[in-house]
Amino acid sequence: MISASHRDAERYDAHGRQIEAVADVLRGLVLESAPNLDEGWSARSIAELVRSAALGNRLRRLDMSGRRALFSLFTAVSR
Secondary structure (H helix, E strand, O other): OOOHHHHHHHHHHHHHHHHHHHHHHHHHHHOOOOOOOOOOOOHHHHHHHHHHHHHHHHHHOOOHHHHHHHHHHHHOOOO
């Protein structure tokens, strides 16, 4: 029987790669201002919508496991 710590050790490298992928996305996000969402359909609001879509594209580059890890980080409650 394989112990839990042995299983964890086997998954350590994969977990590290996943965290690094999430960190790469976050590094890129912190260097930019958030999209400024405006009401209506002005040229500015459309430009901001395009910026929002570009942000979504970056998040799509993560696989599902990476998205879940990112979501988990964003929704974690500190105590």
